[in-house]
Amino acid sequence: MDMGLVYIAGAMMIGLGALGAAIGVGLLGGRFLEAAARQPELVPMLRTNFFLVAGLVDAVPMIAVGLAMYVLFAVAG
Amino acid sequence: MASESSITTSGYIKHHLQNLTYGEKQVETAAGIWEPTGELGFATTGQEAAQMGFWAINVDTMLLSIVLGTMMMWFFRSVAKTISTGVPSPVQNFAEMIIEFINDTVRGSFTGGKNDLVAPLALTIFVWIFLMNLMDLLPVDILPLAVAQGAVFLFDADPHNVFFKVVPSTDPNATMGMALVVFGLMLYYSFKVKGTGGFLGELALEPFGKWALPVNLVLETVTLLAKPFSLGLRLFGNMYAGEMVFILIATMYGAGLMLGSVAGLLQVAWAIFHILIITLQAFIFMVLTVVYIDMAHQHH
Numbered sequence: 127m128d129m130g131l132v133y134i135a136g137a138m139m140i141g142l143g144a145l146g147a148a149i150g151v152g153l154l155g156g157r158f159l160e161a162a163a164r165q166p167e168l169v170p171m172l173r174t175n176f177f178l179v180a181g182l183v184d185a186v187p188m189i190a191v192g193l194a195m196y197v198l199f200a201v202a203g
Numbered sequence: 204m205a206s207e208s209s210i211t212t213s214g215y216i217k218h219h220l221q222n223l224t225y226g227e228k229q230v231e232t233a234a235g236i237w238e239p240t241g242e243l244g245f246a247t248t249g250q251e252a253a254q255m256g257f258w259a260i261n262v263d264t265m266l267l268s269i270v271l272g273t274m275m276m277w278f279f280r281s282v283a284k285t286i287s288t289g290v291p292s293p294v295q296n297f298a299e300m301i302i303e304f305i306n307d308t309v310r311g312s313f314t315g316g317k318n319d320l321v322a323p324l325a326l327t328i329f330v331w332i333f334l335m336n337l338m339d340l341l342p343v344d345i346l347p348l349a350v351a352q353g354a355v356f357l358f359d360a361d362p363h364n365v366f367f368k369v370v371p372s373t374d375p376n377a378t379m380g381m382a383l384v385v386f387g388l389m390l391y392y393s394f395k396v397k398g399t400g401g402f403l404g405e406l407a408l409e410p411f412g413k414w415a416l417p418v419n420l421v422l423e424t425v426t427l428l429a430k431p432f433s434l435g436l437r438l439f440g441n442m443y444a445g446e447m448v449f450i451l452i453a454t455m456y457g458a459g460l461m462l463g464s465v466a467g468l469l470q471v472a473w474a475i476f477h478i479l480i481i482t483l484q485a486f487i488f489m490v491l492t493v494v495y496i497d498m499a500h501q502h503h
Contacts (some may be wrong), residue, residue, distance in 0.1 A: 171311075178490060181483035185437050188480070190445020195451055200216040 129150030132201060137193040150183040212454050217249060219343060219450050222364040222374060223350075224252035226259030245366040263350075267370040271334040273490070275327075305489070312493045315396070315500025321493060325326060325390070328381070329489040332438065335371040336481035339445055341472055343453045368447055372442040375435065382435030385492050391428070392499040401502070430495055434488065441484050445477050 158176045162169050224246040229237045237254040245262075246252035252259065282298040291299065305326045313321050338346075349368040354360040371377045393402040407416050407421045452473060455466035 155230075174308075177443075177483060178487060181480075181487045182437075184480075185441050185487075188444045189437075189440030190444075192440065192447045195444070195447045196220075197218070199451060200220075201214045 132197060136198040139190045139194040139197070140187075143187035147183055147187040151180060154179055154183065216447075216450055218363075218366065219347065220368065220373075221252065222261040222368045223263040224255055224259045225262045226252075226255035229254040233354055240410055245364075246366075247361070248368075252366075261368075261376055263367050263369070264371045264374040264377050267338065267369070268331075268335055268377055271338075271371070272331055272488065275330050275334060286330075301330065302326065308486075308490060312490060313497045315392075315397075315497050318496075318500070320388075321496055324496075325489045325493050327499075328488075328492055329485050329499045330379075332372060332488050333482060333485040335377070336442055336485060338370045338396045339442060339477060339481060341369060342470075343446070343449050369441055369445050371389060372438055373446045375439045378437035378439040379431075381438075381488075382431040385495060386431035389427075389495050389499045392496055396500050397502060430491075434491055434495075438484055438488055441480060445480060448473055449477075 154176065158172060161172055226243065226246070228240045228242045228244045228246075229251050230240050231250070231305055232238050237251075246255060246259070281299060282295055284290070286295060306322060309322045309325050346369045350367040351360075351362040351365040354365045355362050368374060388503075393405075397405065406427070407413075407420050409419055411419055448471070452466050452470045455462045455469070457463075
């Protein structure tokens, strides 16, 4: 197999994962601020749920980064 | 850290990601053909560990997770035995803080009526997974080197063949095992609360009504099976990725003064960020467990 393709694959994994998660966290943070501005008394509950969903969204790029690192350094290296 | 210059980066990474596997020893006879020898022992290479098959045990995962679970139970038991209604000790405050946090979360997410199992289950899952994830913050070489030295001293083993994976939650066997237990509880409460007919009816008739029964069955079964699968894989993936980054930072120490001096900073930065991740992942696993068991209680 051409080793150049492995590096491209790793770059795509990290890049696309980061792209999706960035959009997701951006939307999430914006909505969180909107909701907090509208109903400040709900902030503690919203913050808990914000972190919960942020963790769910954050998982995808982190897994992609881990797999990409494995591919780049352990398989190709 | 690469203690000898003959160790390559990929060899170092693979060595760190290999479990200490105990099972039936295998020998490579001809090119690529593995045969069991009938003896029990530790695998000396990654390939041999892979050939051991279903009945092999990942000793490091079992040992660390059981030790951490015992520590957790001992801690809460010792607090419960010396509990006082007067001025609480700092340890009691700490334990009460954890229990109140879990209590609030479970009260917020669980609406299925009286259930004595969910809150203790949530506490166990949260603290146990947190402790298992916490092993990630140990420098990556401390325990593996200690175990390798111990094995050399006690059993005269070759230190290159002694594997030790420090974080139990980077082993999919551990995380999927926990997810399977949660799945079993989901099924148990589904059958108990809704009855066999109710649960099967929910599976077969739910989204589109009775005229699309096969479609409903396929959709609902996939939805049901995806829950434990994603639960276990999410925890595994996050911890595996985090551990991978720690190992890569550790390889930088062996790559000359320039990279080595950056590595210290990187390791501290990643460890601080990782404190958030390990807590968050333990919390997510717990909340999703409570939510799934809550969904098993809901009548439609």
